[in-house]
Amino acid sequence: MTISAFGEAYSSFYDLIYADKDYEGECELIEAAFDRFSALRVKRVLDLGCGTGNHAWRLACRGYQVIGVDLSEPMLKIARQKKDSFHLPPGTTPPLFIRGDVRRLNLRVKFEAVLALFAVLGYQPENEDVLAFLQTVEKHLEPGGLFLADFWYGPAVETIKPEVREKVVAFSQGRLIRQARPRLHPEKNQCLVHYHLLMEREDGSIAAEFEENHLMRYFFKEEIEPLLELSGLKFLHLSAFGDLARPAGPDTWNVLLVAKK
Structure with missing residues (x-):
């Protein structure tokens, strides 16, 4: 049987499939980007397409207030069940996980940073989907707030x-x-x-x-920049995912985008 992305069966095996993924290292990368590009002190983080919460929980352990949003209820159920697997610092709030469509979301809350990790942006296949997604990002960012996303790089x-x-x-x-x-x-x-x-x-x-x-969907720099601009966001940086100093190129399949409001 063939079903759409992230159904109950796939979700149940998701963490097993990606048990070798370096989520801690990716959180280090996120914080390095915060330090380098943000003029704001990042306290509140919106994790769009949060999946089973692997980034959200680790960021909460680092002291951030995190809200995770995903369309897949099976993925969110797993994310919520992880509360006993992570030890949060005293006074830190556990991540809040909400079901929602990232193209139509309005939480009426602002964040210093919005994340779209593990190719979430690439799951917006058409330009209208991408624009709706980026408008969600802009809507939820404080002025000067950062947007971080990784995606497949066209070249x-x-x-x-x-x-x-x-x-x-x-x-x-x-x-x-x-x-x-x-x-x-x-x-x-x-x-x-x-x-x-x-x-x-x-x-x-x-x-x-x-x-x-x-x-x-995969993206070229020449198309992502105007899409950001149309959404009220400013392009800042594009590099190999995992290395802020390595330029994006024809050998960097996964890249990290940094933009700001």
């Missing part, structure tokens, strides 16, 4: 080309096999990724099998 995507990939993750009951089959649509700056997931028990029998389609 790298069209140079390296997406390819079939398989990831195997072992766990106590067996192993999870995820195959990704991408289909590039350069005329739209989009890539449709078909995921096939198979969970095998230790004896080789199949415990679960399902599929999802994820439609991803």
